Amino acid sequence: MSNDPTLWSAFPIFSITAVCGAFLAVLMLIMCLLMYSKQRKKAYIYMAAAFFFIMTYESLNIHQAFSGHPWQPSGTGMRSLQLFSFILLNLSVLLLYRRIRKVHYGLPAITAAMLLAPLFLPSSINPVWPDLYLTVIEWVVIYLSFSKIAPRIGQRFKYSLGLSIYSIWASIHIIYKYLSGGDKPGLPLQISAVLPLVFYSIIFFILFQRIIELMQSIYRSSITDGLTGLYNRRYFMKHLNHYVSNGTKISAIFCDIDNFKMLNDTQGHAHADEVLQQVATIMEEELDGIGLTGRYGGEELVAIVARKGSRVSQVAENIRFRIAEETIVTVSVGYSTLRKGVTADSLMKQADQAMYHSKSSGKNRVTDYRSIRAGSRTSNEAANLGSL
Known part of the structure; x- marks a missing residue:
């Protein structure tokens, strides 16, 4: 001017x-x-x-x-x-x-x-x-x-x-x-x-x-988690509680990287972090459009399958297979589907139990929580018959 x-x-x-x-x-x-x-x-x-x-x-x-x-x-x-x-x-x-x-x-x-x-x-x-x-x-x-x-x-x-x-x-x-x-x-x-x-x-x-x-x-x-980019535990559980309160038919997947501590000790934290990021990326890709993923803590990664028509068993198996094929580690996977009367915390505990079953029975496998319940029920019935 x-x-x-x-x-x-x-x-x-x-x-x-x-x-x-x-x-x-x-x-x-x-x-x-x-x-x-x-x-x-x-x-x-x-x-x-x-x-x-x-x-x-x-x-x-x-x-x-x-x-x-x-x-x-x-x-x-x-x-x-x-x-x-x-x-x-x-x-x-x-x-x-x-x-x-x-x-x-x-x-x-x-x-x-x-x-x-x-x-x-x-x-x-x-x-x-x-x-x-x-x-x-x-x-x-x-x-x-x-x-x-x-x-x-x-x-x-x-x-x-x-x-x-x-x-x-x-x-x-x-x-x-x-x-x-x-x-x-x-x-x-x-x-x-x-x-x-x-x-x-x-x-x-x-x-x-x-x-x-x-x-x-x-x-x-x-x-989000600063290392993996997945949702952090607090935000993940917030969404899970929202789904449960609305009565949405969902399933929870719980993954734990096998022998991760050994990987940290032998190859260093930097390389272990890279592997964790690779696993997180695979989970994000498999859940894209059908749910969300999060880091539960340490090497524990979780997911929610919320899309109708998606088979949680297939999603869990895809995650396990790709991680075994595309990375140097394997994962033990457990999943559980929401039923009436089950809270968000209980659903995660069920998926966690299923994951521990996979880990204790050989690792690098997928377990449905219902199969654990069915096995426990069968064992209890057999024990009851044996006591008669």
Whole structure:
């Protein structure tokens, strides 16, 4: 936006965009401060500072528009303020995705000193030189943002689009200042007044999407196991209780990796963790679309089969077979189907008992809890007959 106050009365679009820019800056400032109070992430405080300066800059523009009195110091001061907010915005976008070294946290102070330097030059200096100095800094920042920041963040296209829009705005003003002499602002200059507002809006959407990503990541980490990516025990049992309370016909599968302690002792924890991840991946693939999986504890992995028409015996056997074929370990598997009057905890205990039966009877096999019950009932009946 031009810093010539006479333009504001001639072209109301400058006043309108200044009001919109100040309003957006206030919203972003409040949003960043709220996020910083929750997460203490430096990116939010840097972005809050950037939008504070944008709010100040646009407020001064609004003052010029409606009072007709230029702010002093005129062009150079306004230009330095606007450029400093632009630099802070780009740095904060980088901090949303990457950590920087502590030594780099002094960059804003160094930049501020560089931008304020023209204000202290003797009045005898040609006024063109301070503006040219700031223009060079601006294009260096644009270049560094494209080459160093854009490749390192998650929303590269959106951020590059915003930088391109800002670059168009900066280019139009170079043409106006140095080629047109600044005497007759035409349609391109009027239209360019909207471009900084578009740039701020894109930064807003980048921030908003990043906040959503972080929230999803936090939520995901609270319900999943960090090593395997499966649901943790608390979340798994929550879902299991939900199914049971709704009377959904489900089955629980309980898997325990055979000789896992020996694997840890002989090949190391790192290799054992890789094997555990492989087993977890196989279980996720076999349960995809028909249920969910979880890590119950240690090398114990569990699953719920909730889809109608899915045979739990076949699912359990597929898991056992694939693990034996595709990894260096085997698993003992047990499963149980929900019956009336059985709680979620009882269902898991039944599947656990079936798994222990598999382990105690040779490992690398699948056991149905009903077969254990039937065997126990037969044994009890035989004992009763023998006592007669």
